Amino acid sequence: MSLIQTKDLTLAYGGNTVLRDVNIEINRGEIVTIVGPNGSGKSSLLRALIGAAKPAKGIVTRAEGLKIGYVPQSLSIDATLPLSVKRFLNLPSRVSKEAARVALEDAGVPELASRQLGALSGGQFQRVLLARALLQSPDILILDEATQGLDQPGAAQFYRQIESVRQTRGCAVLMVSHDLHVVMAASDRVLCFNGHVCCQGTPQVVADAPEYRALFGTGTQGALALYRHEHDHNHDHDHPDHDHAHKEAS
Numbered sequence: 001m002s003l004i005q006t007k008d009l010t011l012a013y014g015g016n017t018v019l020r021d022v023n024i025e026i027n028r029g030e031i032v033t034i035v036g037p038n039g040s041g042k043s044s045l046l047r048a049l050i051g052a053a054k055p056a057k058g059i060v061t062r063a064e065g066l067k068i069g070y071v072p073q074s075l076s077i078d079a080t081l082p083l084s085v086k087r088f089l090n091l092p093s094r095v096s097k098e099a100a101r102v103a104l105e106d107a108g109v110p111e112l113a114s115r116q117l118g119a120l121s122g123g124q125f126q127r128v129l130l131a132r133a134l135l136q137s138p139d140i141l142i143l144d145e146a147t148q149g150l151d152q153p154g155a156a157q158f159y160r161q162i163e164s165v166r167q168t169r170g171c172a173v174l175m176v177s178h179d180l181h182v183v184m185a186a187s188d189r190v191l192c193f194n195g196h197v198c199c200q201g202t203p204q205v206v207a208d209a210p211e212y213r214a215l216f217g218t219g220t221q222g223a224l225a226l227y228r229h230e231h232d233h234n235h236d237h238d239h240p241d242h243d244h245a246h247k248e249a250s
């Protein structure tokens, strides 16, 4: 059975329908990315999936006892607030030292525990948010524009970390992103979205689909090339058990 499934999900704000008859499912262990233009309802879909928005029609089914780890776009934290990463991970509820250590390690930033939150770079901060989501031992990680503000290499590194998390934890990952080809290359399945699912499939299938090209054109190939180039030779030593061949094969 899938982790989350929607059946004819329709969502409206006042009289404005933003999702219409959406049927999707996310299965255990897969990395799924939603791409779509601004205002196409991606965040609204995530809100409906986590139960924060009520459908006008249709249903959202979550597996019993499903644990969701949510990574927001960003959190606004006063840079002058004296708050260490360690303390931040203990909000709102205390976690064991070991749980915090493992979460930071899986997020790729084991060295940040004692650092001040306000002194972190954008990329480091996003990884701390990822670590915080991992504290839930989620069955599924949901990321809404988690790389906003990062440059392309930074975003590509973040997505590689996500792949590594999936590898070590076996959780499913659902992401919304504007990074198009960068994030698509890191996905098993891509949903191209514009109020409804326009097309879906492997990253290559979606990148070649007329529906996708009608929305985005073909101007983002450079990002894909960048991802592939770096992915080629960057980190086998970090994840010796992770076979990357599938990313270069398409």
Ligand SMILES: Nc1ncnc2c1ncn2[C@@H]1O[C@H](COP(=O)(O)OP(=O)(O)OP(=O)(O)O)[C@@H](O)[C@H]1O
Pocket (backbone or CB within 6 Å): 013, 018, 036, 037, 038, 039, 040, 041, 042, 043, 044, 045
């Ligand atoms: N709380 C709200 N009340 C009224 N309208 C809303 C609300 N949230 C979103 N909308 C509208 O719903 C539509 C879809 O918004 P949503 O944020 O889901 O799109 P998105 O694809 O995530 O956009 P972006 O890529 O710009 O983040 C937009 O027209 C937006 O103005």
